[in-house]
Amino acid sequence: MASPISVQLYTLRTEMAEHREATLTRLAQLGYTAVEPFDPLDDPEGFRRTADRLGLTVTSSHAYALLDPAVEPAAVYDAVAALGTDLAIIPAGFEHAEFTHLDGLRRTADRLNSLAVQAARHGIRLGYHNHWWEVAPRLDGRHALEVLVELLDPDVFLEVDTYWAAVAGADVPALLRSLGRRVLALHVKDGPGVHGQANTAVGRGVMPVADILAAASDAWRIVELDSCDGDVYETLAHSHACLTALEHA
Template structure:
């Protein structure tokens, strides 16, 4: 695979607060080659120095503050981190995904942010949870209706676990979304809201089928919470995914 396996750093958010550099070193030591930050405003220049020294690629960054405050300030920070992708991970009202008018509002917001990101050399993406999947509009998941209304340059980062929890057949959903999907959040667990996640490869998710359905998308491992040590779970997930790539 041309793109190195990545980690969404929200997975290790608690440890990052106490020793960011050590945690990033541990992630690189496991074998991951990419990271996806969740707060680009937190020392972007210092963060870039560390990841550059470790040889890590920044696949993209989440940036909920694009919705909460002046987008220009956020986009300046994203550009300083050294990536070409900025992703809205939440912040759009859940109820907007239950009606066609609400989906249109969400698309208008994202398309407008994409226009603001373009002069920075950045492409905008959107990351789902279950609430964009559970509602059906005209027999389709709301995320599919949203995709139809997004500008061509806006991509999707599909959280495969939350898509499954929301009721989607994830490989088929990915097949229908096609090239709109530029990145995947790969996670595993019991497939139940409120239950802790597990290392990738140890839960109910059909990971091989999911990866096969979107072969060009960047694979980003994320665990929102886990009953075991997070870094141990990341190591186990890396071993599983690396073995899949060798098969």
């Protein structure tokens, strides 16, 4: 299993807004040694100093601002680099309907490929993160995400949100095997597998976590909770314990 185990900080968006340093300190105390920010433009230098002091690696960063016409892409790439990573990930931002037909997938791929060229000039590699709407549509019996990846330049990677893929009806281990080496990171999540219901700790829901990890053995493991009914830190602690146990199984 790839290590260290990371956390997408959107999980703790409220806590991060209230007290970033205390939140990151708590994650380190839980045993996490890596994080994935969701807004690289929010004081990247200060974030890096805190992360370095706590021994936290920045695995990658979401970079939604790359699709904002009011934001200069170079500023985003520079911020990602300042965080200490060379992986910038676009977490959606395209119309859902674009994933229901080939023309829409081509337009999406063209935009991502163009951004990837810009990113490469700054020493950054571009990735894309799925939700349910890139997986649920099928074209000639294949998930839209599988078709999209064939239209992307080879340097564009995927961060597969395994839970959203399952909610969309995919056999997640089979999907990961199909996507192969294009998958550099996984969002590892668990829960009832029902759209709109809260996530649980990893290992306490319906997801076949061990099979998923085995299907993408070299990918980063990044825990994320879109929502959580219980204590978020307790849920993250249980998730870390589950993934650590699977690593040593």
